[in-house]
Amino acid sequence: xxxxxxxxxxxxxxxxxxxxxxxxxxxxxxxxxxxxxxxxxxxxxxxxxxxxxxxxxxxxxxxxxxxxxxxxxxxxxxxxxxxxxxxxxxxxxxxxxxxxxxxxxxxxxxxxxx
Amino acid sequence: xxxxxxxxxxxxxxxxxxxxxxxxxxxxxxxxxxxxxxxxxxxxxxxxxxxxxxxxxxxxxxxxxxxxxxxxxxxxxxxxxxxxxxxxxxxxxxxxxxxxxxxxxxxxxxxxxxx
Numbered sequence: 001x002x003x004x005x006x007x008x009x010x011x012x013x014x015x016x017x018x019x020x021x022x023x024x025x026x027x028x029x030x031x032x033x034x035x036x037x038x039x040x041x042x043x044x045x046x047x048x049x050x051x052x053x054x055x056x057x058x059x060x061x062x063x064x065x066x067x068x069x070x071x072x073x074x075x076x077x078x079x080x081x082x083x084x085x086x087x088x089x090x091x092x093x094x095x096x097x098x099x100x101x102x103x104x105x106x107x108x109x110x111x112x113x114x
Numbered sequence: 115x116x117x118x119x120x121x122x123x124x125x126x127x128x129x130x131x132x133x134x135x136x137x138x139x140x141x142x143x144x145x146x147x148x149x150x151x152x153x154x155x156x157x158x159x160x161x162x163x164x165x166x167x168x169x170x171x172x173x174x175x176x177x178x179x180x181x182x183x184x185x186x187x188x189x190x191x192x193x194x195x196x197x198x199x200x201x202x203x204x205x206x207x208x209x210x211x212x213x214x215x216x217x218x219x220x221x222x223x224x225x226x227x228x229x
Contacts, residue, residue, distance in 0.1 A: 003157075004157065031214055040221070040222075041221055041222070042118075042204050042206075042219030042220050042221050042222050043158070043204075043219050044219070045216060045218070048214060048216070050213075050214065055212060056211065056212065056214075056216070091157060091158070093157075093158075095215075098213075099210050099213060099214060099215055100165060100215075101215075102160050102163070103160075103217070104157075105157035105158040105159070106157050107155065107156055107157045108157060
């Protein structure tokens, strides 16, 4: 079946604009993760969903970042009043339930804030 | 807090040569360890993982890694590199948090393969 998909693949925003990044996980995957990957860095954890419940949002860098997964499938990461430091690749990953299951990553959304 | 160090930012090898990418981790208990590969414009792909048992782990694409607890290392190896292996490689350590894997990644090693 299809892998994890993300849209848009590229997003350019002016500083102060709001953006919404979408993630379509693999069908049947209960767990969903968002990561932020700055240039030249490894991915950093942002938040975790189990079905529609957001169980961990400890990695969200500020209250301008908000994520939701209202029906337990598609997820949206929203960034309000974007700043230049928000420029990064945002990766989504999904996995089956359980601690030992592999996370499958999407291709990411590259956000550039001007 | 857990952390991962990949001391080599960039490595260049000749096609057909052997490869070893270094990874050191810091974690108080037995870690879950991973190696991922990321090609330009692509998401991360899992090469191999270590949870327990045999410390020499075989992965996809001919890669292997060895967990050495005494050295807190999990180095990735391949006996003969192919041009298609050029990519960025990330080592990661995970721990259980409320029933799921919380993963910390290293900063990556970019591999260049020359003919």
